[in-house]
Amino acid sequence: xxxxxxxxxxxxxxxxxxxxxxxxxxxxxxVALLGSNGAGKSTTLKAISGLLHTEEGExxxxxxxxxxxxxxxxxxxxxVRRGIFQVMEGRRVFEDLTVEENIVVGGYTRSDRAGLKRxxxxxxxxxxxxxxxxxxLSGYLSGGEQQMLAISRALMAxxxxxxxxxxxxxxxxxxxxxxxxxxKKINEQEKTTFLLVEQNANLALAIAHYGYIMENGRIVLxxxxxxxxxxxxxxxxxxxxxxxxxxxxNLKFYRRRKRWIx
Amino acid sequence: MEFFLQLVLSGLVVGSxxxxxxxxxxxxxxxxxxxxxxxxxxxxxxxxxxxxxFNATKVxxxxxxxxxxxxxxxLGVTLERVLLRPMIxxxxxxxxxxxxxxxSVLKAVVQxxxxxxxxxxxxxxxxxxxxxxxxPVSQGYLYSVGSVLVLLALFSVFFKYSRAGIAxxxxxxxxxxxxxxxxxxxxxxxxxxxxxxVVSAVGGVLLGGxxxxxxxxxxxxxxxxxxxxxxxxxxxxxxxxxGGVIMGVLENLAGGYLDPLLGGGVKEVAPFVAxxxxxxxxxxxxxxxxxxxxx
Numbered sequence: 001x002x003x004x005x006x007x008x009x010x011x012x013x014x015x016x017x018x019x020x021x022x023x024x025x026x027x028x029x030x031v032a033l034l035g036s037n038g039a040g041k042s043t044t045l046k047a048i049s050g051l052l053h054t055e056e057g058e059x060x061x062x063x064x065x066x067x068x069x070x071x072x073x074x075x076x077x078x079x080v081r082r083g084i085f086q087v088m089e090g091r092r093v094f095e096d097l098t099v100e101e102n103i104v105v106g107g108y109t110r111s112d113r114a115g116l117k118r119x120x121x122x123x124x125x126x127x128x129x130x131x132x133x134x135x136x137l138s139g140y141l142s143g144g145e146q147q148m149l150a151i152s153r154a155l156m157a158x159x160x161x162x163x164x165x166x167x168x169x170x171x172x173x174x175x176x177x178x179x180x181x182x183x184k185k186i187n188e189q190e191k192t193t194f195l196l197v198e199q200n201a202n203l204a205l206a207i208a209h210y211g212y213i214m215e216n217g218r219i220v221l222x223x224x225x226x227x228x229x230x231x232x233x234x235x236x237x238x239x240x241x242x243x244x245x246x247x248x249x250n251l252k253f254y255r256r257r258k259r260w261i262x
Numbered sequence: 263m264e265f266f267l268q269l270v271l272s273g274l275v276v277g278s279x280x281x282x283x284x285x286x287x288x289x290x291x292x293x294x295x296x297x298x299x300x301x302x303x304x305x306x307x308x309x310x311x312x313x314x315x316f317n318a319t320k321v322x323x324x325x326x327x328x329x330x331x332x333x334x335x336x337l338g339v340t341l342e343r344v345l346l347r348p349m350i351x352x353x354x355x356x357x358x359x360x361x362x363x364x365x366s367v368l369k370a371v372v373q374x375x376x377x378x379x380x381x382x383x384x385x386x387x388x389x390x391x392x393x394x395x396x397x398p399v400s401q402g403y404l405y406s407v408g409s410v411l412v413l414l415a416l417f418s419v420f421f422k423y424s425r426a427g428i429a430x431x432x433x434x435x436x437x438x439x440x441x442x443x444x445x446x447x448x449x450x451x452x453x454x455x456x457x458x459x460v461v462s463a464v465g466g467v468l469l470g471g472x473x474x475x476x477x478x479x480x481x482x483x484x485x486x487x488x489x490x491x492x493x494x495x496x497x498x499x500x501x502x503x504x505g506g507v508i509m510g511v512l513e514n515l516a517g518g519y520l521d522p523l524l525g526g527g528v529k530e531v532a533p534f535v536a537x538x539x540x541x542x543x544x545x546x547x548x549x550x551x552x553x554x555x556x557x
Binding site: 049050051054075076077078080081085086088092094095096097101102104105106108109153157 | 351425428429431432435436437438439440441442443444445446447551
């Protein structure tokens with residue numbers, strides 16, 4: 001459904017962030033994109049959604065294809081109309097709008113009144129807490145509720161693909177689990193495809209159908225969640241624990257890291 | 263007592279026109295965080311264009327008025343396209359400077375075309391005064407206050423309930439997030455500049471009708487409107503209305519009572535004095551939104 005081929009992104013004409021990144025997102029699946037800070041995960045999502053333009057970034061090489069059509073270079077507001085919706089990192093709700101107004105803005109690109117009304121109810125049934133607070137200013141919601149609102153906004157656009165950037169950021173573990181559970185439910189019930197960017201590899205791999213691991217602007221490893229989870233490197237760097245002696249581990253870490261990066 | 267009521271009444275009329283120009287100001291600020299210092303020139307230009315169309319074509323005044331609104335809407339779209347779009351992504355302060363330049367250019371263009379003499383307005387309101395209680399009130403006053411009220415109500419509803427209105431508020435909060443919702447920020451800007459130009463032109467024509475003519479001094483309304491919107495809160499439609507009315511009445515009362523005592527000039531200063539006093543108590547203005555901070 002979505003494919004990136006050898007994508008290269010440069011910020012401010014000098015900073016090379018993505019160095020020939022390729023990945024595939026098949027229809028109806030949840031694909032996790034994992035990696036440490038600064039690997040280029042968010043940049044990848046912004047390259048897809050077109051929001052890169054607003055940050056002086058540019059796709060300088062490679063092709064981003066969605067449903068068989070090249071979409072790099074198209075303005076972000078039109079990419080939304082084609083069915084890709086990005087839920088930005090840090091939730092980014094419109095704080096001085098009420099919860100309900102935020103949800104209405106999410107459906108801005110659509111004009112079928114009946115469908116919008118139905119989908120608003122659908123959002124409220126996924127996130128009953130939002131319904132209770134629908135007349136409240138969204139700036140006063142808790143972090144978890146704001147994340148729910150950000151996902152609801154995305155649902156309102158009826159996208160074919162949702163780019164979900166770090167939904168776990170700054171949330172309590174219990175809430176994170178709840179939100180991931182709902183993402184999985186949305187994927188199953190609404191058939192929405194997800195490209196999920198996360199630092200919390202454990203949780204992401206628990207709901208994903210496929211995973212990519214990014215390091216330094218390119219993909220270094222990919223595979224089914226089972227395969228990734230059983231990989232020694234992944235265990236060490238992303239899942240925590242490795243079970244070996246500490247001094248020995250540091251040495252290994254160094255060697256492995258080097259093999260990936262070079 | 264009658265003197266007082268007369269002052270209040272004419273203050274209401276001027277105040278309602280302040281409110282209209284303030285509304286234009288607020289709309290632009292709400293969607294793009296830009297202070298438009300050319301707002302008073304929009305008002306003046308609207309007033310000139312209307313009377314020019316009327317004199318040139320001899321169509322009924324109402325038709326000339328409607329054509330003026332079309333002209334203003336196009337003016338707003340053109341300005342956005344030519345002046346503001348290249349400024350997207352530039353610091354807000356640069357754009358504000360640009361509106362100052364625009365104000366000078368518009369003033370010069372108007373003087374170049376119509377000169378500096380007052381252009382007389384035709385009688386657009388019936389001349390027989392209506393009596394409200396003990397007071398004879400000219401119908402022009404009633405018409406202008408009435409139409410201002412209708413417009414303001416319309417826009418309050420527009421911002422609160424219509425999708426375009428909500429999208430405008432969303433854009434004001436963050437252009438990047440608005441883009442990620444599929445909102446065309448350019449179109450929102452064009453829309454807000456058009457609306458601002460149109461409401462100001464309405465104000466200009468009403469003012470021309472009430473005063474019987476238009477001249478370059480109309481542009482000063484742009485300056486007076488700044489205390490109005492800061493008083494009401496830069497981002498509040500209700501604030502523009504209340505601020506406008508308060509300033510209009512205050513200015514007239516100060517002019518009526520204090521000018522004879524102090525030798526004149528108080529009328530012009532009074533709004534700014536009030537502004538300082540109110541901001542000391544409420545820094546966000548009367549209705550301004552308070553920035554939400556999560557800790």
